[in-house]
Amino acid sequence: MLSRRSLIKTFSALPFIACIPRLGNAATIANFSKLKEGYAQRLKKILAAGELPYIDIESSCNSTKLDMVFVAKRMDQLNIGLMALSADIGKGQFKEGVRFDHLSERLLASYPDRFIPVGNGGQAPAFSETPDEFLDAHEAAARAKQIMLLGEFEFRHYPSPRQAKRGEMDRDVNVPIDGPIGQRVFSLSERTGMAFQIHYEIEDALLAPLESMLEQYPKAKVIWCHLAQIRYIERASRYSPAYVDTLISRFQNLFFDTAFGDAGSIYPLSNQRHTRAWANDSSLKPEWRDLIAAYPKRFLSALDLGGDRLYRIAEYDQNHRNFLQRLPAETRHQVAYRSAWSLLFGEEFA
Numbered sequence: 568m569l570s571r572r573s574l575i576k577t578f579s580a581l582p583f584i585a586c587i588p589r590l591g592n593a594a595t596i597a598n599f600s601k602l603k604e605g606y607a608q609r610l611k612k613i614l615a616a617g618e619l620p621y622i623d624i625e626s627s628c629n630s631t632k633l634d635m636v637f638v639a640k641r642m643d644q645l646n647i648g649l650m651a652l653s654a655d656i657g658k659g660q661f662k663e664g665v666r667f668d669h670l671s672e673r674l675l676a677s678y679p680d681r682f683i684p685v686g687n688g689g690q691a692p693a694f695s696e697t698p699d700e701f702l703d704a705h706e707a708a709a710r711a712k713q714i715m716l717l718g719e720f721e722f723r724h725y726p727s728p729r730q731a732k733r734g735e736m737d738r739d740v741n742v743p744i745d746g747p748i749g750q751r752v753f754s755l756s757e758r759t760g761m762a763f764q765i766h767y768e769i770e771d772a773l774l775a776p777l778e779s780m781l782e783q784y785p786k787a788k789v790i791w792c793h794l795a796q797i798r799y800i801e802r803a804s805r806y807s808p809a810y811v812d813t814l815i816s817r818f819q820n821l822f823f824d825t826a827f828g829d830a831g832s833i834y835p836l837s838n839q840r841h842t843r844a845w846a847n848d849s850s851l852k853p854e855w856r857d858l859i860a861a862y863p864k865r866f867l868s869a870l871d872l873g874g875d876r877l878y879r880i881a882e883y884d885q886n887h888r889n890f891l892q893r894l895p896a897e898t899r900h901q902v903a904y905r906s907a908w909s910l911l912f913g914e915e916f917a
């Protein structure tokens with residue numbers, strides 16, 4: 568929890584973030600609209616300079632090691648519009664009892680026009696060992712309008728390529744999406760109207776439980792991260808652009824982020840090129856491009872920076888822009904910032 572002193576410091580630095588209990592929701596909703604003004608100005612400034620801004624809907628970091636000045640400067644240099652930079656609660660913080668990291672307040676206190684207040688990464692140990700405490704804290708933050716977005720919740724997560732290379736296999740996560748924790752996350756989204764991100768590896772056996780949850784919670788706003796990222800092709804015979812098309816048609820509140828590797832990116836544990844949207848000649852496969860162009864409102868920009876790779880932001884930006892560049896111009900603008908805008912604010916970017 569924030570100390571009284573740091574609360575006063577944060578709130579005096581940023582009066583419109585402060586929640587005035589006496590005024591209830593009206594005051595806090597007004598805070599979001601003030602943030603929205605700053606975001607719009609920043610996006611419009613980049614557009615006016617002839618550049619393409621995008622909203623990185625999914626990046627994360629270790630808040631105790633973050634150099635926010637570095638990230639903010641790079642965002643300016645690279646014309647990155649906004650970033651939803653979530654804090655992952657590390658093992659040390661977890662042992663100290665942290666169940667909600669207030670990184671977003673710090674980011675907004677310094678840079679209110681570029682960071683989207685977002686909850687913490689749903690990762691082990693906080694999400695797996697103390698899910699109720701973790702979700703209680705997030706529900707409170709959502710209700711107090713301290714955050715606009717939740718996630719990324721790791722329901723099924725293989726070790727990341729970097730962890731696999733380092734031999735760190737403890738992130739082989741399996742939290743049943745249709746179990747009690749999944750029920751609570753989907754219900755939280757329905758009750759608060761807040762979107763959330765899931766990390767959910769693409770496997771045949773995992774598709775039915777996800778579909779069942781989307782059916783049970785039609786108002787839950789779900790961002791399935793890492794479109795077309797399949798680590799083991801032999802486990803994913805059903806997933807294809809046609810399958811994603813059927814999901815989009817069936818579920819009106821299902822979205823996909825486009826944080827994926829470049830055409831040459833290999834998942835070390837299977838030795839496969841896991842970003843299936845790319846063809847062998849490094850072009851974007853037409854069936855994926857056409858799907859995105861057919862439903863551009865369902866796809867969002869994302870970098871998926873993490874605590875161990877924030878310094879590679881320019882490389883990730885280049886990779887993402889290479890993808891955006893392959894989309895028709897109108898689709899590109901929709902995916903880059905318009906989709907995230909309407910998901911966050913319930914209205915078109917104007």
Ligand SMILES: [Zn+2]
Pocket residue numbers: 719765766792793
């Ligand atoms: Zn992920």
